[in-house]
Amino acid sequence: MLDKVIKEVEEQCREERIPMLGPDKAKLLASCIEKAKPSLIVECGTAIGYSGLWICRVLKNLGSGKLITVEIEEVNAQRARANFESAGVADLVDSRIGDAAEVLKTIEDPVDFLFLDNNKDGYFACFQAIESQLTNPATIVADNVSRVEQMADYLNHVRSNYESETHWFESRRRRSSSDGEGQRQRRRDGMEVTIFRR
Numbered sequence: 001m002l003d004k005v006i007k008e009v010e011e012q013c014r015e016e017r018i019p020m021l022g023p024d025k026a027k028l029l030a031s032c033i034e035k036a037k038p039s040l041i042v043e044c045g046t047a048i049g050y051s052g053l054w055i056c057r058v059l060k061n062l063g064s065g066k067l068i069t070v071e072i073e074e075v076n077a078q079r080a081r082a083n084f085e086s087a088g089v090a091d092l093v094d095s096r097i098g099d100a101a102e103v104l105k106t107i108e109d110p111v112d113f114l115f116l117d118n119n120k121d122g123y124f125a126c127f128q129a130i131e132s133q134l135t136n137p138a139t140i141v142a143d144n145v146s147r148v149e150q151m152a153d154y155l156n157h158v159r160s161n162y163e164s165e166t167h168w169f170e171s172r173r174r175r176s177s178s179d180g181e182g183q184r185q186r187r188r189d190g191m192e193v194t195i196f197r198r
């Protein structure tokens with residue numbers, strides 16, 4: 001059932017142009033979680049739950065771990081909750097609505113995995129909001145790091161203070177054009193995987 005819902009949500013995101021991680025990046029995220037075996041994952045930017053469902057699939061296979069996921073748009077969060085229910089993983093997820101940088105300040109449990117996929121200029125604020133709760137070590141994965149100008153503060157901080165590696169992905173997107181045919185445009189984007197240590 002979980003795999004079926006992941007496929008359906010992926011199709012919905014494509015049809016409705018809802019931003020989502022996509023399968024290639026989701027596989028990297030899944031492998032980072034398998035390696036870290038976290039007790040508590042915090043995700044910033046739920047959208048309608050595509051990446052959250054991938055996270056839950058790994059947690060289910062590991063047999064432990066919970067996800068707190070934060071989304072600012074209530075409509076998105078409600079759709080994500082319905083998707084977690086349909087996939088049978090709602091018991092693994094605490095879905096919260098609000099500005100991630102504010103919601104993260106209210107988390108009191110130790111966090112051993114952070115996934116940043118919200119507003120790009122908010123990554124550093126989210127990191128700072130949760131830093132005191134991060135375990136030693138903790139894994140942090142940040143998406144869309146090609147948008148370096150929007151998250152220079154975050155990237156400069158993690159790259160100069162911790163072990164941090166950028167993983168690059170190539171994609172081809174159809175762009176509409178005047179003849180209606182559209183053109184495929186190559187895009188390069190990355191995910192930053194950081195091992196935080198005190």
Ligand SMILES: C[S@@+](CC[C@H](N)C(=O)[O-])C[C@H]1O[C@@H](n2cnc3c(N)ncnc32)[C@H](O)[C@@H]1O
Pocket residue numbers: 019020021022044045046047048049050051052070071072073076098099100101117118119122
């Ligand atoms: C790229 S999408 C997330 C995609 C999702 N992680 C996935 O792969 O399925 C970014 C999401 O972050 C949400 N967002 C934007 N600013 C936010 C904020 N300050 N706090 C929490 N969520 C935010 C947007 O509403 C949007 O749904």
